[in-house]
Amino acid sequence: MRIGLFIPCFVDTLFPHAGMATVRVLERLGHQLDYPEGQTCCGQMHVNSGYQREVVPLVRNFVRTFGSYDQVVAPSASCVGEVREVYPRLARLARDPALAADVEALVPRVHELTSFLVDTLGVDDVGAYFPHRVTFHPTCHSQRVLHIGDRPQRLLARVRGIELVPLPDATECCGFGGTFAVKNADTSSAMLASKVARVLQTGAEVLAAADNSCLMHIGGALHRQRTGVRTAHVAEILAATEGSSWGGTERAA
Amino acid sequence: MSGGTPRAQPFAKAAREALKDTQLRRNLAKATGAIREKRARATEELPDWEALREAGRALKAHTLAHLDSYLMQLEQNVVARGGQVHWARDAAEANAIVRDLATALGAREAIKVKSLTTDEIGLNDALAAAGIHAIETDLAELIVQLAHEPSSHILVPAIHKNRAEIRELFLRAMDLQPSELSDEPAALAAAARRFLRDKFLSVDLGISGANFAIADSGTVCVVESEGNGRMCTTLPTTLITVMGIEKVVPDWSAMEVFLQLLPRSSTAERMNPYTSFWSGVREGDGPQAFHLVLLDNGRSEVLASEDRRQTLQCIRCSACLNVCPVYARVGGHAYGSHYPGPIGAILSPQLLDTPEADTLPFASTLCGACYEVCPVKIDIPSVLLDLRHRSVERKRARRGRLAALDAEDGAMRLAAAVFADPRRYQQLQRWARRVQRPFVRDGHVERLPGYLGGWTSTRDLPAVPERTFREWWRSRADRTGGER
Structure with missing residues (x-):
């Protein structure tokens, strides 16, 4: 099985440790990975901001880069959601039947990491060790676009040493929404305030999610307020083992 | 226009003001939180809820696809049963029709129910200009009037007010002494009832909206909680109903679906x-006289746009408002519209x-909570995206070549050009690492200028680390013999 790693642009640039952790987990399970260098960005920011036209070349690039792989895996529910749910529509908008056919053929093979582990590989214990109190934020796109359900929690529940505590009002949006956080900064901040309050209520030291984008948002406030809670992509927790219990270099807030 | 015209201003600005209103924040959080939980219970108890949603969607989509013939059928059957049908292209035409009918009757007052569509066209003001006073009879509509x-919620127009505020309002408006009225909901409802009963028995003109109109029998339907609507539609000698053309349904079998979907989604009741x-x-x-506008x-x-026509499937249940984290914080007035x-x-x-109004499609995080609860499965996030696209395209068309000078437009074009080429993308990463230096403190950026300042006003940003994933991958491949 040829597995192509899709490391979204902001993970590559700002959160490389989530990508590194993804590699560590999958290699530990015995899989060989490939990282095609032609990849850049899925174009979600453009689509969500109204600049659909600009994204068609990115769709072409994605298909060119990943078309030959048996499976494509990414540590980002949001970007996989973009590819799976929005690319088919963009290809239709581009009035390019060949592109539409390529997208249609590729899309079912593009997976978010935790779904890939649980559904495709049939694994729920990845042999991780993480002796920390963790709460999990189910991101909007992971739940309501990709419908990954409780797959991340099922994986986390099998991590040795972990103390997984439920997050109240977990499915409520953190207020990120891409450029929404800047264009409607006040409303975004009001939503974020509620999410931060809920996270602190859990007494967790680590907030985990399947999306670095939402974690960047919530983590930005956790750090600004010096709350002492750090964020971790779920891959970083799954990558941690005894002797290397903290896979990433995320700093505590 | 139950009691005022919504103020037109960009959403972000209106929201910024609304967010400061601590009483509003508390009232909204409490009310939407309560109705959210009740709705979840009322829908979860139905084993076929998802099938019902799909049936509701399919019924609406079918009707919209054949809207012309269903509307003509409706007209035919209303007329056959002694009603009159009027067609209004826009608000001005609709207002003129109602005003002329009322003036011909010599009416000085009208009692109203289900006023959302008449709010949309500003009917109360149009009637007032002709010397006719329209009295809202729905309790919440009366409160905002x-x-x-203006109303702040489709179903609960006074959701932004708590009972203490409503009591104060009634004391003033109904000229009561503080000792005459408590803030108990029952007492407030009784005060409104006394005020309205007089009107029901004396006013000869009723004006209503409609929840549904059944084409094959010419029947109009109003769904409500208080019974005041039935007073309006039965006691006056003349009834005028103003209805959006999308409210028509083919036949009575549609009611089996919608009378389950609507009450459970809106008031979280099994039946209204x-x-x-x-x-x-x-x-x-x-x-003895009925007019359908x-x-x-x-x-x-809206119907003409393939991507957006599903907007017209809406049955005005307001479930999407109650689950929306944006609405729950800013309230209805920030949207500058009756919807x-x-x-x-x-x-x-x-x-x-x-x-x-063009700023409204951007007033969402695309979290999808609305789509999840919508009883007729309107994919609101995807319509939002389509409207954002329309907004950008229009801005470009307006500005022509100057569009590239718009900061966001320019940045998006540049980003697209960078992302289209992996080499340029890596150059940008290296550049970002360099230019961030003056802003980085202890691994984080705490203050940024301009557009991005919206982010750092309440959030830190992680600094771009020394090595990208791609660079790490390459160094690893080199170490392991460069087989990749």
């Missing part, structure tokens, strides 16, 4: 207390088509 405020149906007029029973007011244009919340964010820009 007495407060001279009052469901009124009437077909034309009947001698000696109810109004069919309103377009932009709906045909607030997620459905308003897609409906208002299409019906109003103003620069202010």
